[in-house]
Every structure is written in structure tokens, then in C-alpha cells.
Amino acid sequence: MIAAFTITPSFYLILAAILFSIGAVGLLVRRNVIVMFMCVELMLNAVNLTFVSFAKALNDVGGQVLVFFTLVVAAAEVAVGLGIIVAIFRRRRDATADDLRTLEG
Amino acid sequence: MNPHVDFHAFAPEIVLTVTIVAVLIADLFTDDSKLPARIAALGVLGSLVPVLTLAVDGQTRSLFGGAFVVDPFSLVLTGFFLVAGYVTLLLSFDYIGEGDYYQGEFYVLLLTSLLGMIVISSARDLISIFVALETITIPTFVLAGWRKHDTKSNEASLKYFLIGVLSSAVMLYGMSLVFGLANSTVLVDIHKYASGHTPALFAVAVFLTLVGFAFKVSAVPFHFWAPDTYEGAPTPVTAFLSVASKAGGFVALLTIVRLGFFPSGNSWQPILWVLAAASMTLGNLAALRQTNIVRMLAYSSIAQGGFILVPLAVAGDVRGNAAWQAVVIYILIYGAMNLGAFAAVIAAARRTRSAEISRLAGFGRTNPAIAVMFSVFLFSLAGIPPLAGWFAKFVMFRAVFDANTTVAVVLGVIAAVNSVIAFFYYSGVVRRLWFDEPAAGVELSSPRLPVGLSAAMGLMTAVILVVGVYPQFFARLGEIAFQRG
Amino acid sequence: MWEQQVAFWVLAVAMAAAAIGVVRSRNIVHAALFLVVVLAGAAAQYILLAAEFVAWVQVLIYIGAVVVLFLFGIMLTRAPMHDDAGALDNDQRWGGLVVALFVLGVLIALLVNAFGGKKIHFSNALVSLGRTSHVGTDIFRVFVVPFEVVSMLLLAALVGAVVLARKD
Numbered sequence: 145m146i147a148a149f150t151i152t153p154s155f156y157l158i159l160a161a162i163l164f165s166i167g168a169v170g171l172l173v174r175r176n177v178i179v180m181f182m183c184v185e186l187m188l189n190a191v192n193l194t195f196v197s198f199a200k201a202l203n204d205v206g207g208q209v210l211v212f213f214t215l216v217v218a219a220a221e222v223a224v225g226l227g228i229i230v231a232i233f234r235r236r237r238d239a240t241a242d243d244l245r246t247l248e249g
Numbered sequence: 250m251n252p253h254v255d256f257h258a259f260a261p262e263i264v265l266t267v268t269i270v271a272v273l274i275a276d277l278f279t280d281d282s283k284l285p286a287r288i289a290a291l292g293v294l295g296s297l298v299p300v301l302t303l304a305v306d307g308q309t310r311s312l313f314g315g316a317f318v319v320d321p322f323s324l325v326l327t328g329f330f331l332v333a334g335y336v337t338l339l340l341s342f343d344y345i346g347e348g349d350y351y352q353g354e355f356y357v358l359l360l361t362s363l364l365g366m367i368v369i370s371s372a373r374d375l376i377s378i379f380v381a382l383e384t385i386t387i388p389t390f391v392l393a394g395w396r397k398h399d400t401k402s403n404e405a406s407l408k409y410f411l412i413g414v415l416s417s418a419v420m421l422y423g424m425s426l427v428f429g430l431a432n433s434t435v436l437v438d439i440h441k442y443a444s445g446h447t448p449a450l451f452a453v454a455v456f457l458t459l460v461g462f463a464f465k466v467s468a469v470p471f472h473f474w475a476p477d478t479y480e481g482a483p484t485p486v487t488a489f490l491s492v493a494s495k496a497g498g499f500v501a502l503l504t505i506v507r508l509g510f511f512p513s514g515n516s517w518q519p520i521l522w523v524l525a526a527a528s529m530t531l532g533n534l535a536a537l538r539q540t541n542i543v544r545m546l547a548y549s550s551i552a553q554g555g556f557i558l559v560p561l562a563v564a565g566d567v568r569g570n571a572a573w574q575a576v577v578i579y580i581l582i583y584g585a586m587n588l589g590a591f592a593a594v595i596a597a598a599r600r601t602r603s604a605e606i607s608r609l610a611g612f613g614r615t616n617p618a619i620a621v622m623f624s625v626f627l628f629s630l631a632g633i634p635p636l637a638g639w640f641a642k643f644v645m646f647r648a649v650f651d652a653n654t655t656v657a658v659v660l661g662v663i664a665a666v667n668s669v670i671a672f673f674y675y676s677g678v679v680r681r682l683w684f685d686e687p688a689a690g691v692e693l694s695s696p697r698l699p700v701g702l703s704a705a706m707g708l709m710t711a712v713i714l715v716v717g718v719y720p721q722f723f724a725r726l727g728e729i730a731f732q733r734g
Numbered sequence: 735m736w737e738q739q740v741a742f743w744v745l746a747v748a749m750a751a752a753a754i755g756v757v758r759s760r761n762i763v764h765a766a767l768f769l770v771v772v773l774a775g776a777a778a779q780y781i782l783l784a785a786e787f788v789a790w791v792q793v794l795i796y797i798g799a800v801v802v803l804f805l806f807g808i809m810l811t812r813a814p815m816h817d818d819a820g821a822l823d824n825d826q827r828w829g830g831l832v833v834a835l836f837v838l839g840v841l842i843a844l845l846v847n848a849f850g851g852k853k854i855h856f857s858n859a860l861v862s863l864g865r866t867s868h869v870g871t872d873i874f875r876v877f878v879v880p881f882e883v884v885s886m887l888l889l890a891a892l893v894g895a896v897v898l899a900r901k902d
Contacts, residue, residue: 154849156779157429158842159746163753163772164422165838170757171415172830178807180411182756182769185800187418189776191425192792198429200783201849205868206434209877210376211788212869214421215795216884217383220891221414222800224390226807227895228410231394232403233811234901254878262879266886273893313876354897361890368883380880384887391894406898430848450848453841 156197164190177232181225188218258310258319260299261327261367268292269360276353285353286342289360293335296367300328315437316374322577322730326370326500329581333493334363336588336705340485340595343699355395358388359489366497373508375424375434378501379417382465385497386413389490393482405481412464412474420461426454427509436509443513452516458505459520465498468558469527472551476535479547484598487543488591491550492584499557503576506561514565521562522660528555529667537674542594543604545674546587549630552671553583559645559664566652574727575644581723582641582716586629589709593623596702606678611687619698620682622710629713631675632668637716640723642668738782745782749775766804773797787866810899 167186174180192211199207256263268288276285303310303324310319337359345355365384372378390413394406428434430451431442443451460471467475479487510517532552539545557579564572594604596619601608613620629638649661716723748771755768773796780789873881 152849154846155742155746156783157845157849159749159779161838161841161845162750165834165841166750166753166757167418168837169830169834172834174757176762177407177411178762178804178811179756179759179765181414182765182804184411184414184418185769185796186753186756186772187415188421189772189796191418191421192788193776193779194422194425195428196780196783196785196788198425199785202429202432204432205872206376206876207428208785208788208869209872210425210428210434211785212791212873213376213380213877213880213884215788215791216888217380217387217417219795219799220383220387220884220888221417222803223891223895224387224898225410225414226803227898228390228394228403228406229807230810230899231397232407235398235400235403259879262883266882269886269889273889313878316876317879351897354893358890358894361886364883364886368879372879376877377880377883380884380887384883384890387887388890388894391891391898394898397898448844448848450844453844 153197153201157194160190160193177229255310255312261296264296265364269357272353272356282352285356289356290338293331297331300324315435316377317371318373319371321732323371325726325730327367330366330493333584337485337489339701339705340488340592342701344485358392362388366493369497369501373436382501385494389494392486393478395483401481405478408474409478416461416464419457423454423457439509443510447513455510455516462498462502463524466495466554467551468524468554469531475551476544476547480543484595488588492587496580496584499580507573518565521558525555525558525562526663529664533667533670540606541604542606546590556645559660560648563649563652563657566654566657567648570731571651572648573731575648577730578644578723578727579641582637585709585712586626586638589626592705593626596698609681610685613683622706624679625710625713627675627679631672635717637713640720741782745775745778762808766801770797770801787869
């Protein structure tokens with residue numbers, strides 16, 4: 145009875161795949177730069193969840209180490225990204241990705 | 250139980266790291282604006298010294314269970330990155346100095362990106378490759394937006410940033426699946442895994458990883474950020490992005506395909522084939538229509554990226570190392586040509602105060618020296634002998650002939666057609682330089698060129714001429730890179 | 735064992751719902767708070783997966799630093815809190831949804847195909863695997879190079895962010 149509901153790694157992997165897809169949709173659909181950036185964070189989190197579930201399933205601590213590095217890199221990205229966004233907002237009140245059309249051509 | 254650490258193997262990285270810290274401290278304590286730049290340049294040259302001693306020593310050093318390997322391949326590319334970084338510094342000195350930008354910080358970011366590049370040439374596992382790739386990219390997000398009072402530069406940076414983080418998320422997801430399937434992050438183990446029977450998920454994992462790389466090397470259809478970012482960023486940064494940072498992506502791609510995914514040819518070859526064909530064709534067609542020289546070079550570098558992908562895409566059918574050698578030789582030559590071309594653009598823009606191609610009309614009559622070198626770079630990009638560019642194209646086509654399968658030959662034909670198309674827009678600029686009358690009202694004032702800029706152009710011209718006439722020089726480097734040490 | 739399963743399902747549903755909340759919310763601050771729910775849920779899942787070090791790093795760095803940075807970013811830029819309906823979406827909405835659902839379906843099918851048979855055994859050996867000391871040894875024995883490089887990256891990111899965000 146319970147065996148049918150035993151949690152396998154694929155449950156975690158599917159949860160991660162769902163989060164990744166939600167993040168990807170958000171990135172495509174939203175125009176607000178800060179929210180788009182949050183969607184990227186969702187995707188990175190899905191990646192981390194995948195790594196940790198594999199670390200568990202494979203009995204390999206390497207997956208957890210990878211997550212550690214992903215976290216640090218994500219932190220660096222956030223710092224730089226918000227720096228860029230602040231620099232842009234200083235020049236204009238409200239920025240959406242559509243404003244980037246200035247550069248298209 | 251402590252691992253043996255071979256400090257000689259890390260010496261280039263250590264010297265560069267010390268330099269970064271020294272630049273930061275020097276910038277903090279002195280008002281002398283030239284000092285950080287001098288330290289940066291000295292440090293980059295200093296990092297070349299251990300590269301040479303390691304090359305003389307010649308033995309392959311494998312550390313941390315094969316995660317970090319110093320072999321001829323990594324030494325050749327480390328040397329390339331350091332030289333490219335030095336030339337970028339030469340281009341930046343006056344541009345950054347005159348523009349009232351933050352100088353010390355600029356060099357810190359540039360050198361950190363360079364550090365990522367020299368690490369990536371030795372990295373042999375997914376974690377090191379990912380971390381090094383991010384170390385290359387994240388500082389360049391900031392550098393692209395360095396002219397922060399310029400809307401174009403802001404947006405160049407934002408666009409590059411969003412695409413950059415998206416691509417790392419996609420690439421990481423692919424890597425996580427590779428890790429889960431292969432049960433290791435070290436490329437050697439992934440190679441073993443790929444030799445056996447792999448589930449369909451592995452192909453998806455490879456696909457996601459390669460899509461991430463395609464963004465980084467701006468291959469079509471993941472290229473749309475490149476022209477805007479190149480145009481908006483300060484020009485020396487554009488030179489750096491289009492040469493060093495792009496080459497960093499290619500080196501990682503080469504390493505990961507050659508040492509990791511290689512046995513599972515069906516999963517990566519079709520993807521690279523499509524990327525190569527699309528990049529060459531669309532890059533060249535878009536370049537034909539550009540009126541801005543920086544945008545033209547941006548599309549041209551997308552197309553050149555496609556040419557670099559050609560030998561990679563056919564590598565599965567090439568016996569021996571010819572395809573890998575072709576990639577490395579193409580990267581080395583492309584670096585020299587493109588750095589030179591951007592140096593010439595900077596030099597020309599100092600006179601014409603514009604990046605429009607039409608403003609270059611008659612430039613050859615007023616500034617013959619710059620125009621001659623500019624023409625050399627452009628003709629070399631077009632692949633005309635006896636300039637180095639022909640040899641890059643030659644090794645690429647040789648790899649295609651070695652592969653000698655139908656798909657490879659089709660790709661070769663596409664590459665040949667594209668070489669012809671490319672000739673039109675490169676020669677169009679050269680014609681402007683020499684045969685058009687200067688437009689009325691264009692004052693070609695001629696203040697003296699900064700020494701660094703002239704040196705960079707001279708150096709790149711010399712490399713292109715020497716390699717064009719004696720291609721054995723780079724051919725040998727390509728051979729050495731894949732020798733068993 | 736059943737506690738773990740209940741916890742997994744509760745957390746999974748909460749995370750997915752909050753993730754949709756991030757994407758759909760018209761208020762940026764609400765989106766950031768939904769993000770906190772997803773991140774905290776992930777941290778809880780890590781504990782279920784016996785990865786305690788990663789779980790606490792997740793709480794400290796993601797919830798403690800990244801989300802706070804987001805909120806500061808929203809404050810500093812005085813971004814409009816409410817998106818107008820028109821500014822929220824672009825015309826790719828339905829196309830994006832269809833593509834994403836298709837990709838998700840393929841991905842799930844392949845994941846189940848590749849890993850469906852495996853089970854997680856919660857043994858003591860596995861619990862000790864996630865111990866911080868093991869992660870630490872691994873980082874400093876095998877991954878020293880990326881560790882050092884990432885520290886330079888953080889330094890550079892800090893310098894770069896300060897330069898860009900400075901008022902001058």
C-alpha cells in the first residue's frame with residue numbers, strides 16, 4: 145500500500161522540471177525586468193533541486209557541492225544584475241524589457 | 250590525506266590573482282591614475298612567464314582526480330588568452346583614461362574575466378567549467394554597461410545580463426541531468442558513460458548544455474543580444490567580448506565535446522551542424538545590411554563563430570586531431586584579426602567621431618597608415634591570402650574534407666558560399682576607405698594616436714602577415730596542443 | 735516514512751503554487767514574497783533529502799541575501815509596485831505556455847523513463863553523507879580551484895555592482 149507512494153528521485157526531478165518550466169514561461173511572458181530576473185532565480189532553484197536529488201539518489205556528495213557553487217554564482221549575478229537595474233532606473237522612471245527596443249535595428 | 254598541490258601548475262592563475270588584488274589596492278591608495286593600468290599590464294605579462302616555464306617543462310600535470318589538467322592544450326590557450334587580454338589593455342588605456350571612467354575598477358573586472366579564461370583552458374570537469382565560464386561572463390555584464398550615463402550602454406548591459414543568466418540556467422539544467430546520468434562531473438567519467446548505451450534523456454541533457462553554450466558564443470539562433478551589446482558597450486570592451494570572451498566559450502565547448510560527449514555523436518553533432526550553418530548564413534546576410542561598422546563586425550563575428558563551429562560539427566567523422574586542431578588554429582587567428590579590426594575601429598573613430606561606415610569615406614587618403622592596417626584586418630577576415638585568415642579557412646575546409654561524409658560536405662559548401670558573401674561586405678568597407686570621396690563637411694582632424702593603440706594595431710598586423718606567410722607557426726601550435734604530453 | 739511523504743507533497747504543492755504566483759503576480763513585492771515561499775520550500779526539501787548544509791546555505795544566501803537584495807532593488811528604483819495589465823504581458827503569452835507545457839511533458843516522460851525505477855533509501859549512511867564535514871572536505875580537497883575562482887568572482891561582482899549603482 146505504502147510502497148506505491150514511496151518517493152522516488154523522479155518525484156523530485158519532476159517537481160524540479162515543473163519549477164524550471166514555470167520560470168521559463170515567466171521569463172517569456174513577463175516584461176518587468178525585476179520579475180524576469182526572479183523567474184531566472186526560479187529556474188536556478190529548479191537546477192539546485194535536481195542536483196540535490198541526484199546527490200541523494202547517487203549517494204554522491206558532489207551534487208551538493210555543485211549546489212554550493214551555483215548558489216554563490218547566483219548571488220554574484222543578483223548583485224551585478226541589481227546594480228545594472230539601479231543604474232538604468234536612475235535614468236528613467238520605469239524600465240521594462242520593451243524599452244530595450246532603443247537598440248533594435 | 251591532504252592532496253598534493255602542484256603550485257607550479259597554478260602559477261599563471263596565482264600571478265593573475267595577485268595582480269587583481271594589487272590593482273585594487275593600488276587604486277585605493279594612490280591618485281596616480283596610470284598606476285593601476287601599469288600594474289595590470291605588468292601582471293598579465295608576468296602571468297605569461299609561468300606559462301613559458303610550464304611549456305619548457307613540458308609534462309602534463311593532472312590535479313584533483315583529473316578535474317584540473319595542465320597540458321599543451323591548456324598552455325597554448327592560456328597563452329592566447331593572456332596575449333589577447335594584454336592587447337585589450339593596450340586598447341583600453343586611453344579610451345578609459347580619457348572618458349573619466351572608473352579606471353582601477355575597470356582593470357579589476359577585465360582581469361577577473363581573464364582569470365576565468367585561463368582557468369577554463371585547464372578545467373576538465375563540469376563544476377570548474379561552469380564556475381570559470383561565469384567568472385568570464387559576470388564581470389563583462391558590468392563592463393558592457395561601463396558608460397553608465399549612456400542609455401545605449403545601460404541597455405546593452407541589461408540585455409546581455411538577462412540573456413547571460415538565462416543561458417547559464419539552461420546550461421546548468423543540462424549539466425545537472427548529465428551529472429545525474431553519468432554519476433560524475435569529471436569529463437573523463439562522462440566520456441566513459443557516453444560510450445555505453447545512453448537513454449534519450451542524455452540527448453536532452455546534451456541539448457540543453459549546448460544551447461547554453463550557443464548563447465555564450467552567440468551562435469544563431471541565440472545571437473540576438475550580440476549586435477546590440479557590442480554596439481552599446483565601450484569599444485575596447487566589445488573587442489574583448491568578441492574575441493576573448495567568445496573564445497572562452499568555444500574553448501569550453503571544445504573541451505566538453507572532445508573529452509565528454511564525444512562518443513555519443515548523435516546527441517551533439519546535429520545540434521552543432523545546425524548552429525554552424527545558421528550562424529554562418531544569417532550572420533553574413535545580416536552583416537551585408539549594416540551601416541554601422543561595430544554592428545557589421547558584430548554580425549561578422551557571429552559568422553566567424555559559425556566557421557569555428559564547422560570543424561567541431563564534423564569532428565565525429567575526422568580521424569585523429571585534425572578537427573580539434575582546426576578549431577584551435579581558427580580561434581588563434583580569429584583573435585588576432587578581430588582584435589586588430591576593433592583597434593582600427595577605435596583609431597578611426599578617434600578621427601571621424603562616428604561609427605558609421607559612410608563616414609569612413611576617403612579615410613585612406615587622410616590617414617593612410619590606419620587605413621592600410623584596417624584593410625589588412627578586413628581582408629584577413631575575408632580569408633584572402635597571404636593574410637592569416639586564409640589559413641584559418643584552409644584548416645577548416647581541410648577538416649571538412651577529412652570527414653568526407655555527405656553532411657560534412659554540405660556544411661563545407663555552405664561555408665564556401667558564405668566565404669564569398671563575406672568578401673562583399675569586407676571589401677565594401679575597404680572600397681569606402683580608399684576609393685570614395687570624403688563626404689562634404691567631414692573634418693578628418695588628426696590628433697596623435699595613443700601609443701598603446703598604435704602598438705596593438707602594429708602587433709596584430711605583424712601577427713597576421715607572419716602567420717599568413719608562414720602558417721607553419723600556428724599549425725605547429727595546433728599540433729602541439731593535442732600531443733600527448 | 736509516511737511523514738516524509740506527506741511533507742514532500744505539501745511542500746511540492748506549495749512550491750509549485752508559489753512559483754505560479756511569482757509569474758502571475760501583478761505586484762512586484764508580492765512576487766518577491768512568493769519567491770521566498772519557493773526558496774524556503776526548496777530548503778525544506780533539501781532537509782528531506784538529507785542535505786542539511788545546502789539547506790542552511792539556501793536559507794542564508796537565498797532568502798537572507800538574494801531576496802533582500804531584490805527588495806532593496808525594488809525600493810531603490812522606486813519601481814511601480816503595480817504593473818498595469820498591459821505592461822504585464824507581451825503577446826507571446828499563449829505561445830510561451832504551449833511550448834513550455836510541451837517541453838515539460840517531454841522532460842517528465844524522459845525523466846521517468848531514465849530514473850523511474852530508482853528509489854531513495856533513507857538509511858543512516860545517507861544521512862551522514864549530507865553532513866557538512868563531507869561537503870567541506872569535498873570542496874577543499876577536490877574543488878579548491880573553483881572555490882578560489884568563485885571568491886575572485888564575488889569580489890569582482892561586488893566591485894562592479896558598486897560602480898554601476900553609485901550615484902555620480
